[in-house]
Amino acid sequence: MKLTLQVWRQASAKAKGGFEKYALEGLDENMSVPEMLDFLNEKLIKEGKDPVAFESDCREGICGQCGIAINGHVQSPEKRATTCQTHLRSFRDGDEIHLEPFRAAAFPIKKDLCIDRTALDRIISKGGFIGVNTGQAPEANSILIGHETAEAAFDAAACIGCGACVAVCKNASAALFTGAKISHLSMLPQGKLESKTRVQQMVAQMDEEGFGSCTFTGACEKVCPQGISVAHIVTMNREFWKS
Amino acid sequence: MIATKIPNGPIQEKWTQYKATSKLINPANRRKYKVIVVGTGLAGSSCAASLSELGFQVDVFTFHESPRRAHSVAAQGGINAAKDYKNDGDSIWRMFYDTVKGGDFRSREANVYRMAECSLALIDQAVAQGVPFAREYSGYLSNRSFGGVQVSRTFYARGQTGQQLLQGAYQALIRQSAVGNVSLHTRYEMMDLVVVENKAKGIVARNLDTGEISIQEADAVVLATGGYGKIYYLSTLAMNCNASAIWRAHKRGAHFAAPSWTQFHPTSLPQMGDYQSKLTLMSESLRNDGRIWVPKKEHDPRAPKDIPEEERDYYLERKYPSYGNLAPRDISSRAAKEQIDSNHGVGPMKNAVYLDFKDAIARDGKAAIEKRYGNLFDMYKKITGMNAYEQPMLISPAAHFSMGGLWVDYELMSNVQGLFVLGEANFADHGANRLGANSLLQACVDGYFISTHTIMNYLAGETPNVKIDQAIVSNLKKETENRLAKLLAIKGNKTAEEFHKELGILLYTKCGLIREKPILLEAKSQILALQKSFYKDLLVPEGQQINFELEKAARVEDYLELALLIVEDALQREESCGAHFRKEYQTTEGEAKRNDEEYQYVSVWESIEKNVFKLHKEQLEFEYIKVSERSYK
Missing domain, CATH: 1.20.58.100 (Fumarate reductase/succinate dehydrogenase flavoprotein-like, C-terminal domain)
Known part of the structure; x- marks a missing residue:
């Protein structure tokens, strides 16, 4: 299989970036996109050129690390897939493919396809947890949680922190990411107590980091690899007004 | 010369005894001590958070961009605990026995007993953190069975149990970085261990973004840096999993135990081509309902659906009638390898066996199977392009878990004083073979419940904040x-x-x-x-x-x-x-x-x-x- 890549190259955070073209031959349609980049890098290194910096770890769609935009599709042209779960069989032989980092003011580019998403950790640090210390927990079955509630909490908690929701949003809003965590915790009896301060502080931090406002376009839900629903944004808003 | 420091007394009382007699540090004095934790998976995050809650200063280092990306995130199937919620005869004793037997009698009794004992509190802790374990309609926690045991003691959160537990530990860590004493250093790699007079006193760290190398000092060092199965290149591990932290510690004097005991997981996806960078694991829980088989005939070219029942060899059910498809991992993997090596392998590279859900779907309906394993079937489809509701999955053994690691005593301390090694990075509880759903457990109990006590016991004998020459x-x-x-x-x-x-x-x-x-x-x-x-x-x-x-x-x-x-x-x-x-x-x-x-x-x-x-x-x-x-x- 043959593909022509247009890859975003940017030497450092401050440098000016641009697309560079690479023609690749001998690809296999079962390769994942990061495996294709491995293939490209091996070639570049042998030619004495600087390989493309990209981050990828678990390669099974759960660590949230590898996300890039492929032909403008955040994470993947496939539905509910991460970049590492995107295989070359998604493209046609001879296609030209653009690869670029997620774009958002709160996700500065570090080099080539690598971005800094620590803003998401800082949002979590403002209350995205239940304040229980080790040793304080009561017997597990003393907290009853209905099957449906547990399943709904899981749906929200499934977020992998990849930032695709931010990257696809025209406002670069982190509402889906933040909403999912707020919703996950406020849904559970053990997380209710801290709901008020949690939502106020996390929303404030979202603004502080330079994420935009949510205008409810629903684009985030469409690209979320875990299929997290925009209903969690509604929950966040409701929790916010309640507080 | 090998001092395990196992407390005296009956096995049921050893840990209680240890805790009752270990040395403590006054809460006001704890902040004078600093502990370095390397790694932010389940073991590292939980240890760092718990130490900070106690009042110690904790410097956390990870090569990841965020602590949440550590490879504990990828564990699918579940976590064991001897809660006996099923009333099926489970107990701490039985879990202890299953684990020692599962490890083929090559683990340390006292450590294994303690792990089983601490499993109860761990589930409580995780639930309190908001981990959304599967529940019955009545609201009670649900369980399933895993390989090598005959009870149902595995707690799970769909096929993403590791991710959910890690979220709990990550959130506890992040909480401490905001309100406690944790200072978080992401994109740092440990390059070496600082040992002064056979005591671990810090690490040599490299900032991976700037390349800058620095010496980070502390009163004790915790390595929770995971396993090294990636040494086999194709493995179920993440691309960046590595042995370097423990290896560098080894070269500075820490003993390495049982390095050759690596578990090959029986239900990984097979290699499909030379370009492949890793193998993806399918949870062992699938073996609860899937039946493993190969064609009886060598080099059988037929599609699985064209092979009649009597020409299939359900070799695990045949060889191990009482455990069947839930035989332990080492046995299942080796049995698969034997089938593949004797020309019964299936799939495009003839390097796989079938895991078939046809009978389960006929018995329980597609909806029930979808509910249990839907996300695993989706993942299978994403990776292979094949639909496992219609044709059997292709599975194959792949390098997975390191039972070996740095040697530790009962306190999880290496022979280098003040160097604690937790989770998969140590050798301790699994002997020569780990049972499914025990790795999340070990990482958690090491971090939340064991190391906190043993580290305090060690620090109590140390003068804090001694500067290195x-x-x-x-x-x-x-x-x-x-x-x-x-x-x-x-x-x-x-x-x-x-x-x-x-x-x-x-x-x-x-x-x-x-x-x-x-x-x-x-x-x-x-x-x-x-x-x-x-x-x-x-x-x-x-x-x-x-x-x-x-x-x-x-x-x-x-x-x-x-x-x-x-x-x-x-x-x-x-x-x-x-x-x-x-x-x-x-x-x-x-x-x-x-x-x-x-x-x-x-x-x-x-x-x-x-x-x-x-x-x-x-x-x-x-x-x-x-x-x-x-x-x-």
């Missing part, structure tokens, strides 16, 4: 700088990736699921040759700032040394046990044949100089469990 600091810094400069200066023609791949194939074929002396000897000389070539032919692109190739090269350099020790370890153990199967030592039925008289010990290796190791032995004593032939028939 500046001459030592600058020397250590220089050593790491020189080491990296040397790798960059080779300028050969082969990438680190190529060396890693070559090493992986070599180890998989010669020191993998099945081992034998002449082949191991061959492997040894080939690894030495590969190491030689590494220092002559390595090619690393220039640059200190964000240079993933340089990171990789340093890790592969360490892998090449560890590989030698793995082979050395496999050679010295002239018996079969658990995941270590020596072809020369098998029963007439082809099962692992232990030699308890001579090999009832854990190998404990000391680093003498590069590529030279000295063997010590920790004799295992079984006071409570009768050592027997491990049978799952």
Whole structure:
């Protein structure tokens, strides 16, 4: 299989970036996109050129690390897939493919396809947890949680922190990411107590980091690899007004 | 010379006794002590958060961009606990017994008992953190069965249990970084351990974004840096999993235990081509409903649906009628390998066996199966493009978990004082084979419940905040700088990736699921040759700032040394046990044949100089469990 890549190259955070073209031959349609980049890098290194910096770890769609935009599709042209779960069989032989980092003011580019998403950790640090210390927990079955509630909490908690929701949003809003965590915790009896301060502080931090406002376009839900629903944004808003 | 520090008294009371008599530090004085934690998976995050809650200062280091990306995130199936919520006869004792037997009687009784004992509180802790475990309609916690046991003691959150537990630990860690005493250093790699007078006093860390190398000082160091199965190149591990932190500690004096005990997971997806960078695991929980089979006929070219029932060999059900498809991992993996090697393999590369849900779907309906395993089936489809509701899955054994690791005593402390090793990075609880859903458990109890007490006990005897001699600091810094400069200066023609791949194939074929002396000897000389070539032919692109190739090269350099020790370890153990199967030592039925008289010990290796190791032995004593032939028939 043959593909022509247009890859975003940017030497450092401050440098000016641009697309560079690479023609690749001998690809296999079962390769994942990061495996294709491995293939490209091996070639570049042998030619004495600087390989493309990209981050990828678990390669099974759960660590949230590898996300890039492929032909403008955040994470993947496939539905509910991460970049590492995107295989070359998604493209046609001879296609030209653009690869670029997620774009958002709160996700500065570090080099080539690598971005800094620590803003998401800082949002979590403002209350995205239940304040229980080790040793304080009561017997597990003393907290009853209905099957449906547990399943709904899981749906929200499934977020992998990849930032695709931010990257696809025209406002670069982190509402889906933040909403999912707020919703996950406020849904559970053990997380209710801290709901008020949690939502106020996390929303404030979202603004502080330079994420935009949510205008409810629903684009985030469409690209979320875990299929997290925009209903969690509604929950966040409701929790916010309640507080 | 091997002091395990196992407390006296009956096994049921050892841990209680330990906690009751261990030394404490006044809450006001705890903030004077600093602990470095390397790694932010379940073990590292939970330990760091818990220490900070107690009032200690904690510096956390991870090479990840965020602590949440650590590979604990990928564990699917579940976590064991002896809650006996099913009323099916489970107890701490039974879990202890299952785990010791599962490990083929090569683990330390006292440690295993403690893990089973702490499992109860761990589930409570995780639920309190908001981990959304599966629930019955009545609101009670649900359980399922895993391999190697006959009770249902596995708690789970769909197929993403590791992710959910890690979220809990990550959130506890992040909470402490905001309100407590944790200072978080992301994108830092530990390059070396600082040892002063046989005490761990800090690490040499490299900022992976800037390339800057610094000495980080502390009163104790915790390594929670995971396993090294990635040494086999194709494995179920994440791309960046590596052995470097524990290997560098080993080279500074920490003993390495049972390096050759690597678990091959039976339900991984098979390799599909040469370009492949990793293998994806499918949760063992699938074996609750899937039936494993191969065609009876060799080289059978037919599609699975065209092979009639009587021409299928459900070999696990045939060989192990009482455990069937839920036989332990080492046995299931080896059985699959035997089928593949004897020309019964299926799939495009004939390197797989079938895992078939046809009967389960006919019995319970597609909806029920979808509910149980929907996300796993989706994942299977994403990766392979195949629909497992309509045709059996293709599965194959793949390198997965390191039972071996740095040697630790009962306090999870290495022979280097003040160096604690937690989770998969240590050798402790799993013997020669780990049971499914015990790794999340071990990582959690090590971090939340055990290390917190043992670290405090150690620190109580130490003067806090002793500054390291500046001459030592600058020397250590220089050593790491020189080491990296040397790798960059080779300028050969082969990438680190190529060396890693070559090493992986070599180890998989010669020191993998099945081992034998002449082949191991061959492997040894080939690894030495590969190491030689590494220092002559390595090619690393220039640059200190964000240079993933340089990171990789340093890790592969360490892998090449560890590989030698793995082979050395496999050679010295002239018996079969658990995941270590020596072809020369098998029963007439082809099962692992232990030699308890001579090999009832854990190998404990000391680093003498590069590529030279000295063997010590920790004799295992079984006071409570009768050592027997491990049978799952």
